[in-house]
Every structure is written in structure tokens, then in C-alpha cells.
Amino acid sequence: MKPFAYERPTTVEEAVALAADGGTYLAGGTNLVDHLRLGIREADRLVDLTRLPLDEITERADGGLVIGSGVRNSDLAAHPLVRTRFPFVTQALVAGASGQLRNMATTGGNLLQRTRCVYFQDPTTPCNKREPGSGCSAVEGFGRYNAILGASEDCVATHPSDLCVPLAALDTEVVVVGPSGERRIAFGDLHRLPGDRPDLDTTLDPGELVLAVEVPPLDFAVRSRYRKVRERASYAFALVSVAAALDVHDGTVRDVRLALGGVSHRPHRARIAEEALRGRPATPDQFRSAIEAELGAASPGEHNAFKVPLVRNTVVDVLTGLTEGSAA
Amino acid sequence: MAGHEVSVRLTVDGTARQVDLDPRVTVLDALRDELGVMSVKKGCDHGQCGACTVIVDGRRILSCLALAASYDGADVTTAAGLGTTDHLNPMQQAFADRDALQCGYCTPGQVCSAVAMLEEARAGMPSHVSPDVSDTTVDLTDAEVRERMSGNLCRCGAYVNIVRAIQDVAGQDVARAGGGAA
Known part of the structure; x- marks a missing residue:
């Protein structure tokens, strides 16, 4: 690991100033410390955020939540308002990592974690995300985890987060602050598609710090579900995952929120499927045709073609399950 | 600035310890290499195996992914601090x-x-x-x-x-x- 200076500010202003000329923010460390050790990333100055007052979860007057970026995954998962009003957020969190890691990992760090593409994590192989211009080893290599939506010829990596999938389904906003002040980013605008700049995961400017995630109220999210499909029962990243909230009245879909994980460079909000479902009968056939419309743009390769039917079947199963749980 | 040591205070299994460390040193390496606490084990050193699990301020964490500087002031319990040979936990x-x-x-x-x-x-x-x-x-x-x-x-x-x-x-x-x- 390359030597770095270490700073531990106690105010946001101090942290932003310390990071302004090339500092690297450190939160839970579960991703960054490993990357520093492996040489995937280098830092000249680490700005430790753990002493900043960003670890609160507060309720907004409208029933929404403000989640500080320093809130640990385990605290967010166990929060009474999260587990009752947005159960798929808790389900996503407890489907990720291990008990130890959830005690360390933070909300802000979860948003900004890097892909688990095996080539990105192996500094001996070409990777456009790690080393721009070096090529993509995954396009014709081990492709089981590759993206099926929105990939480019330069990068086929997927976003690894579980938490981000329900956050994409909700109309979440991310509050950030940087050298030029504070701004709010719609969750769908935070993460990028790879295009020809796969080294950039997000639209954050250098030195910007995530302060909070704001979740607006959504009454029918009390009936929501996160389903993760992976290659072992626990402690593994998703092949694909589905976050859904469904509002059914008299057998008709009044409203729906649907997002997919493991399919794209960013958490994928399934807006085509949502639009296809609003006002339609809440039946497995409708669910199937809606998600097939969403997956019309899918461009899988040889090794990840299974993801298309896997997403389809998982979505149909999750939505059908939510329908069965609803009042007549 | 790079390379400067930082002062880290840890309470380890009930005993207050202080050590000056390179900021790259993890809690795991601080315990074993600097403080001689061998009850914590290094397995994968990547956060994948759990061998380095310790309890910090009541919560289990992976000491291999925790920079010691970031845990300044923490109360760390290793397996040796849970009980003694005569009085096992x-x-x-x-x-x-x-x-x-x-x-x-x-x-x-x-x-x-x-x-x-x-x-x-x-x-x-x-x-x-x-x-x-x-x-x-x-x-x-x-x-x-x-x-x-x-x-x-x-x-x-x-x-x-x-x-x-x-x-x-x-x-x-x-x-x-x-x-x-x-």
C-alpha cells in the first residue's frame, strides 16, 4: 500500500476543505481499504469521515426519511421506520455482505462502492474502469456477472449494491456538498452508464461528499419486496436482484415501483415495465409482458444470457407474491 | 505529509494501550504486530473469511479492513478478552x-x-x-x-x-x- 497522510476532521466544512485538492474520503473502509491494499486505488491523503455528525436517521414531516451518509448498514436495516415503512430496504441490506461488514459499511459508502467485476479487482489484467484505455477483459472473458442493459464496448461491469436497488425504486434524492456548495441529485442521476468513460461510476464532482439520502414517503412501500438471486445462500453478490413495491386495488395495478440489480453499470429503475403495468390487471401474464418489454433492450453475451429469463422469472414471482399478499 | 505516524489509543481486552503507527496499519496488524495480541487471527486479509473478527464497542467487525487510526479511542475485545483459561466465556x-x-x-x-x-x-x-x-x-x-x-x-x-x-x-x-x- 502506498503511503498516505491521514486526516480526521470533525466538521463537514473541514472535511470538504481537506479533500478539495486531491483527498480521498474514507468511511467504513470495507471497500476502500481492500482496494488500497491491492493497489486498485492509491491515495495521497485519506480524509476519515467517521467523526462527522452524519450518523442520524430522521423522519421528515411528510413521513419520509433523511438517512445520514455515515449511518451503518446494520443500523439502517434495524431502524423501526425503515423496517416497517420500507421493508425492501431492510431486506436488501440484510441480503448483503455479512454481519461484521454491515456493522462497518456506511450508507454513503454503499452508494459509492466499486464493481466486483473480477477483472477490475485483479490489477494484473486490463480493465478500462481501473486503468482507462487498457481494454476490457470481461467482454470476452469470464462473463457470468456481466451487464445485460446499458453496457458499452469499453465496460460490461455491474453495480454491486443491494441497498441501491430499492433506493432506485423509490424516488430518492442524494444530498451532496463540495467545494462549490451543496446540491441535490435525483437517485437515478447519481450513477452513470459506462459509455467511453467507465472509470467514472457517478456524476459526483471531485471532492464532493455525500451528506444524506432522502427517501420520500410511499404509502404502498409497506408492501414491498427485495429478492436476491445468487450462487450460494448467503454472503455473495447478486447474479440479479429485484426490488418491487406494488399497489393493487380491485385486481388492478394502481401503482408500482420496480428496480433491478446485477443487470447494469447502475441500479436499474424499470420504468418501461412500471408504465406498462399501471392501470392493468395484476396478473402473472401482465407482469411477464411488462418485464419482457423492459428487457427488450437487453444485449447479453454468451455467459450471461441466463440473466434475461432469470430477471423475467424473478420479477414475475416477486410481483405475484406481492399481489397475493394484498387486500382484495 | 505522507508517511507521518499517528498516535492511536485502544483499550484491548480491558487494558489501555497507546501506539504510534503508520496510518496504513489496520487494527488487525496493530494488535498482532505492534501490541503482541495473538488471539486475533489473520486469514484472508480481504474481509472475506471472518478469522480476524473482534468486538469493538460492542459490535463485531473485521479488523483486517479497519484502519487503526480510524478506531482511535475504541474498546476492542478479542477472544482472549472474553474469558480466561480457568473461567471460559x-x-x-x-x-x-x-x-x-x-x-x-x-x-x-x-x-x-x-x-x-x-x-x-x-x-x-x-x-x-x-x-x-x-x-x-x-x-x-x-x-x-x-x-x-x-x-x-x-x-x-x-x-x-x-x-x-x-x-x-x-x-x-x-x-x-x-x-x-x-
């Missing part, structure tokens, strides 16, 4: 009674993890196998124990007896809670 005794190990290398991490895991379950923390995540009462089935301990690998494969050992202690806790309420 109930979890340590249960691991011995149930033969919940073979080579023993993962055991300190397993024991620390299990002790903190039971606290999490007692506090009502949900898990991936909880039938209803809004339910704050945890029914600690074998499936729950396995899920909650999935961050601790045992390459000897002593899992069956590890689950039994943890259930022995969890059962004692239930009995104690029941006795208190009666």
Missing part, C-alpha cells in the same frame, strides 16, 4: 464441549462473532432469513444462526458443531430470560 466453553473446531484457526473469530451475534439477535436485528423484517422478536432457529454466522468461514467444516455450540448458549440465554420473567 460460555461461548468458549460451548465450542469446547461441542468439538466445534478442528484446526482451531478460525475459532477466535467464530467465538467473537457468535457472542456479538447473540447480542444482535437479542436486540431484535433482522436477518436475511427472518420471515418478517418488521418483527423485532428473533426466533433463533438453526437457519438464523447459519445466516447470521455466514461471514465466518471454517475450512475444516466444523459448521454443524459450531451451530450446536451457539444454540447451547442461546438456549441458556432463553432459559435465563424465562426464569427472570417468572
Whole structure:
């Protein structure tokens, strides 16, 4: 690991100033410390955020939540308002990592974690995300985890987060602050598609710090579900995952929120499927045709073609399950 | 600035310690290499195996991914701080009674993890196998124990007896809670 200076500010202003000329923010460390050790990333100055007052979860007057970026995954998962009003957020969190890691990992760090593409994590192989211009080893290599939506010829990596999938389904906003002040980013605008700049995961400017995630109220999210499909029962990243909230009245879909994980460079909000479902009968056939419309743009390769039917079947199963749980 | 040492204070198994460290040093390496605390083990050093699990301020964490500088002031408990050879912690005794190990290398991490895991379950923390995540009462089935301990690998494969050992202690806790309420 390359030597770095270490700073531990106690105010946001101090942290932003310390990071302004090339500092690297450190939160839970579960991703960054490993990357520093492996040489995937280098830092000249680490700005430790753990002493900043960003670890609160507060309720907004409208029933929404403000989640500080320093809130640990385990605290967010166990929060009474999260587990009752947005159960798929808790389900996503407890489907990720291990008990130890959830005690360390933070909300802000979860948003900004890097892909688990095996080539990105192996500094001996070409990777456009790690080393721009070096090529993509995954396009014709081990492709089981590759993206099926929105990939480019330069990068086929997927976003690894579980938490981000329900956050994409909700109309979440991310509050950030940087050298030029504070701004709010719609969750769908935070993460990028790879295009020809796969080294950039997000639209954050250098030195910007995530302060909070704001979740607006959504009454029918009390009936929501996160389903993760992976290659072992626990402690593994998703092949694909589905976050859904469904509002059914008299057998008709009044409203729906649907997002997919493991399919794209960013958490994928399934807006085509949502639009296809609003006002339609809440039946497995409708669910199937809606998600097939969403997956019309899918461009899988040889090794990840299974993801298309896997997403389809998982979505149909999750939505059908939510329908069965609803009042007549 | 790079390369400057930082002063780190840790309470380790009840004893206050202070050490000047390169900021790259993890809690794991500070304990073993700087403070001579060998009860914490280095397995993968990547956050994948759980061998380095310690309890910090009541919570289980992976000491291999924790920079010591970031944990300045923390109260760290390793397996050696849970009990003594004469007075084993109930979890340590249960691991011995149930033969919940073979080579023993993962055991300190397993024991620390299990002790903190039971606290999490007692506090009502949900898990991936909880039938209803809004339910704050945890029914600690074998499936729950396995899920909650999935961050601790045992390459000897002593899992069956590890689950039994943890259930022995969890059962004692239930009995104690029941006795208190009666």
C-alpha cells in the first residue's frame, strides 16, 4: 500500500476543505481499504469521515426519511421506520455482505462502492474502469456477472449494491456538498452508464461528499419486496436482484415501483415495465409482458444470457407474491 | 505529509494501550504486530473469511479492513478478552464441549462473532432469513444462526458443531430470560 497522510476532521466544512485538492474520503473502509491494499486505488491523503455528525436517521414531516451518509448498514436495516415503512430496504441490506461488514459499511459508502467485476479487482489484467484505455477483459472473458442493459464496448461491469436497488425504486434524492456548495441529485442521476468513460461510476464532482439520502414517503412501500438471486445462500453478490413495491386495488395495478440489480453499470429503475403495468390487471401474464418489454433492450453475451429469463422469472414471482399478499 | 505516524489509543481486552503507527496499519496488524495480541487471527486479509473478527464497542467487525487510526479511542475485545483459561466465556466453553473446531484457526473469530451475534439477535436485528423484517422478536432457529454466522468461514467444516455450540448458549440465554420473567 502506498503511503498516505491521514486526516480526521470533525466538521463537514473541514472535511470538504481537506479533500478539495486531491483527498480521498474514507468511511467504513470495507471497500476502500481492500482496494488500497491491492493497489486498485492509491491515495495521497485519506480524509476519515467517521467523526462527522452524519450518523442520524430522521423522519421528515411528510413521513419520509433523511438517512445520514455515515449511518451503518446494520443500523439502517434495524431502524423501526425503515423496517416497517420500507421493508425492501431492510431486506436488501440484510441480503448483503455479512454481519461484521454491515456493522462497518456506511450508507454513503454503499452508494459509492466499486464493481466486483473480477477483472477490475485483479490489477494484473486490463480493465478500462481501473486503468482507462487498457481494454476490457470481461467482454470476452469470464462473463457470468456481466451487464445485460446499458453496457458499452469499453465496460460490461455491474453495480454491486443491494441497498441501491430499492433506493432506485423509490424516488430518492442524494444530498451532496463540495467545494462549490451543496446540491441535490435525483437517485437515478447519481450513477452513470459506462459509455467511453467507465472509470467514472457517478456524476459526483471531485471532492464532493455525500451528506444524506432522502427517501420520500410511499404509502404502498409497506408492501414491498427485495429478492436476491445468487450462487450460494448467503454472503455473495447478486447474479440479479429485484426490488418491487406494488399497489393493487380491485385486481388492478394502481401503482408500482420496480428496480433491478446485477443487470447494469447502475441500479436499474424499470420504468418501461412500471408504465406498462399501471392501470392493468395484476396478473402473472401482465407482469411477464411488462418485464419482457423492459428487457427488450437487453444485449447479453454468451455467459450471461441466463440473466434475461432469470430477471423475467424473478420479477414475475416477486410481483405475484406481492399481489397475493394484498387486500382484495 | 505522507508517511507521518499517528498516535492511536485502544483499550484491548480491558487494558489501555497507546501506539504510534503508520496510518496504513489496520487494527488487525496493530494488535498482532505492534501490541503482541495473538488471539486475533489473520486469514484472508480481504474481509472475506471472518478469522480476524473482534468486538469493538460492542459490535463485531473485521479488523483486517479497519484502519487503526480510524478506531482511535475504541474498546476492542478479542477472544482472549472474553474469558480466561480457568473461567471460559460460555461461548468458549460451548465450542469446547461441542468439538466445534478442528484446526482451531478460525475459532477466535467464530467465538467473537457468535457472542456479538447473540447480542444482535437479542436486540431484535433482522436477518436475511427472518420471515418478517418488521418483527423485532428473533426466533433463533438453526437457519438464523447459519445466516447470521455466514461471514465466518471454517475450512475444516466444523459448521454443524459450531451451530450446536451457539444454540447451547442461546438456549441458556432463553432459559435465563424465562426464569427472570417468572
